[in-house]
Amino acid sequence: MSADANPLLARWSTPFEAPPFADIRTEHYHQAFETALAENRAEIDTIAGNEAEPSFDNTLAALERSGRSLDQVASVFFNLAGSNTNDELQAIEREMAPILSRHHTAIYLNDALFRRVDAVFARRAELGLSPEQARVLDRYHTAFRRAGAGRPEAVKQRLAAISERLASLGTQFGQNVLKDEKAWSMRLDGEADLAGLPDFLRSASAGAAGDRGESGHVVTLSRSLIEPFLQFSARRDLRETAFKAWLARGEGGGETDNRALIAEMVALRAERARLLGYQTFAHYRLDDSMARTPEAALDLLRSVWQPARAQAERERAGLEALAAGEGDNIALQAWDWRYYAEKKRRQEFDLDEAELKPYLQLDKIIEAAFDTARRLFGITFTERKDVPVYHPDVRAFEAKDAGGASIGLFYGDYFARPSKRSGAWMSAFRSQERLNGAISPIIVNVMNFARGAEGEPTLLSFDDARTLFHEFGHGLHGLLSDVTYPLLSGTGVARDFVEFPSQLYEHWLEQPEVLQRYAVHYKTGEPMPKALLDRLLASRTFNQGFATVEYVSSALVDLEMHLLDKAEGFDAGAFETKVLGEIDMPRAMVMRHRPPHFQHVFSGEGYSSAYYSYLWSEVLDADGFDAFVETGDIFDGETARKLKQFVYAAGNRQDAAQAYRDFRGHDPKPEALLKKRGLAA
Structure with a gap:
């Protein structure tokens, strides 16, 4: 296949230049990575070998302009490897982890390149840099220094070997956990095994069985299924079995032992x-x-x-x-704590999770998250059916600013499935920047909610709803990004600061004026009664x-x-x-x-x-x-x-x-x- 025919290397003509998922096949990845890596190596060699005096533009801005093809290929691959994987993708992931580590390490341990960055850094006070340029220079200089640039050759070689090995180990670790989660399920046979489970959980466990090609009901190790099972199941023996399986992921003694x-x-x-x-x-x-x-x-x-x-x-x-x-x-x-805590909450606050869930519809909580963003920042979201998606469950929304101008694309991937790792996260298929033109972001939120029964809406726990707001806070951090340089875009901030925008956003979910509007019963459309809302808010701690x-x-x-x-x-x-x-x-x-x-x-x-x-x-x-x-x-x-x-x-x-x-x-x-x-x- 010629590189020109590889969709991962092409300029995409889809709406928003979104990845053309239907055109991408597993066999495209190897060639795409090889071509993009070679292109990036050539770019780095050109920058490092430039005989002109080091400047911000010919060194730092040039670094920022480099690697665009590699970013495009890697963003598609690693997003799908986490949210819609299979054996073939996992094999490629294991293969590419050390190769990509070796590539990135080589950049930051390139002495000629570091000398250029260091030379610009030494003259930074006289260069008239803008605040954003000064920040880019500082972050690159810090990154090179922390990677080991300028150290003796033997040290650099060992650092490179360590990074490469850690990349392989981290990939294997995550795949082992996913395998353990996929492999385990517990069948619930008859009414005795379903004792204590409310209707929404019975529906979810039936849906989980259907996803596995089985009839009846099963409990899996998806957090959105096992936690409510531990919360409601009256069968202490089954709670113990499920909890111990949840606890033992990555510790089974076999090939997935971490x-x-x-x-x-x-x-x-x-x-x-x-x-x-x-x-x-x-x-x-x-x-x-x-x-x-x-x-x-x-x-x-x-x-x-x-x-x-x-x-x-x-x-x-x-x-x-x-x-x-x-x-x-x-x-x-x-394995008893959540069960008796639910009873205690019911006793102290007259509050029952099964009573709350009918008012917490997934679609309405999505609307609430969107409307909160509108009221705070003036942005609106419109669903787009013409945008390619990587799985039928995924929904695409165009984000527009207060003036109606498009600012980016948002994907929501909400349901648990065996091809998705557990947890919830935000990622980007493309990050915002202006250095290479007006590049708008493509942001994705991935969750693992238990899907409602056929023809029924998906109902969330309050913790689920909080998770949705949390991840959407991360999403807004990516969508609202307004910077020139890719290095500084969106969520690329200090690790102990990156959770601030997401955790702050959770607060709006708990506000009565939000809940009164969006917490409506899925059958009657009636808003959550004030007495129930008051009890919910009183129980927050x-x-x-x-x-x-x-x-x-x-x-x-x-x-x-x-x-x-x-x-x-x-x-x-x-x-x-x-x-x-x-x-x-x-x-x-x-x-x-x-x-x-x-x-x-x-x-x-x-x-x-x-x-x-x-x-x-x-x-x-x-x-x-x-x-x-x-x-x-x-x-x-x-x-x-x-x-x-x-x-x-x-x-x-x-x-x-x-x-x-x-x-x-x-x-x-x-x-x-x-x-x-x-x-x-």
Whole structure:
């Protein structure tokens, strides 16, 4: 096949120049990657070998203009590898992970290229750079330095080998978790096995059976199915079976066991940090973050741990008392917590998840997310049926600004399926920039909601609805981006800042004026009764001890394992037990993500040493939403204008701490976090 005939390498003529998914076949990827890699290598050689004096335009801007074909190929491939994969794509992913790592490492360890970047950096004060150009220069110089540029050749070769090996291990880790999730299901035979399950969950489990080509009902390891099963099933034995399977992902002892991979990854990360002059990998990773040091992140986690742990112990005692009152004289176990917590919530707030769900239709919550964006930022969304999609479930929407001009394309991929990894995330098929013309973004939100029965709407839990708002907050960060240089676009910010726009956006879901309009019964169309809405909002901090302990314990284990200066022979299970013992993990609780399936940390390096970021950003979002509350209008125009200017549209134009100060007028106030979670004294 000629390169010209390969759709991955072509200029796309589809609406919005979206990927022509129907034209792309598996066999296109190898040639596309080979061609794009060769093209990018030639571009880098030209930049590095330029005999002209290094300047911003012939070095930094040239780097920013390079690699466009590779970005196009990789964005399509890796988005589909996560959301609509198969054995062939996974094989290509395993093959390409080390090749791409080798390619990118070679760029940042190219001495001739670094000398040019360094020369421009040394003269930066006299070059008359714009603030955005100065930021691009700083970020490139930092990236080269952190990659090992300028170090002895033997060190660079070892750093390259480590990066290549880590890329392969991270790919294998994620694929192993997906295989375990796909392989396990539990059949529910007859009414006895369905005891306690509300209608929406029976429908979802029937749908999951249908997706697997089976009849009846099954429980799978999709979070949107297993969590409500643990919440409602009256069968303690089945809850235990399902929970233990959920807990054991990546730890089954066979070819999908991730423990040896973790040991090697932790050791390699520690070695890389030492080679770069850092005490530990956590010190290396956090040096280029808002926190700056592991100690700062640990201080935040520990400040929350004690009040959260105390609250969780009170919650556990209350659940055991409730169980005893029902004649269940048990020592509460992890597979019991959600079941009795649901009963407790019903008791304390007269609130039943099964009563709430009929008011939380997926389509209406999507509308609510869109309308919130309209009221805050003036943008609107219109569904487009003429845009190519990669799966029949996917929906495409055009985003327009207040003046009616198109600003980008948004894909929503909402339903769980075996070809999709678990969780929820935002990604981009194309990021916004102006250096190569007016490039508009193509953003995707991927969820794993349990689909409603045939002919019935999909109903969400309140946590599901919050997840949708969260990911749409990330989506807006990509869609509203307004920068010149690709490096600074959208969500390309510090890891402990990137969750701020998404977590902030969650707040609007909880506002009565949003819920009253969009939380309407799927059969009657009636809005959620005020009494039910009041009970829902009153219960916002219910079970927050559990939720906080579940999260913070995961973040602490992540940080502590990456604070090891040497990690040869690392045993993830023993280390987990040790750390949880040291922090006195409450009985009947487990980490939200145990190491063998901790994809944030080991399926790539996105949140390695940085899972604390959600809590760090929550300090920002709790204080940040108060900016609206203080005006008396949660859609205050001036506050929204500053939020858009300094956060959602700004990308990585400036330091994250300064961006927050420019929006808020002051540094964040940590007290807002404990208040939000109901943990303040």
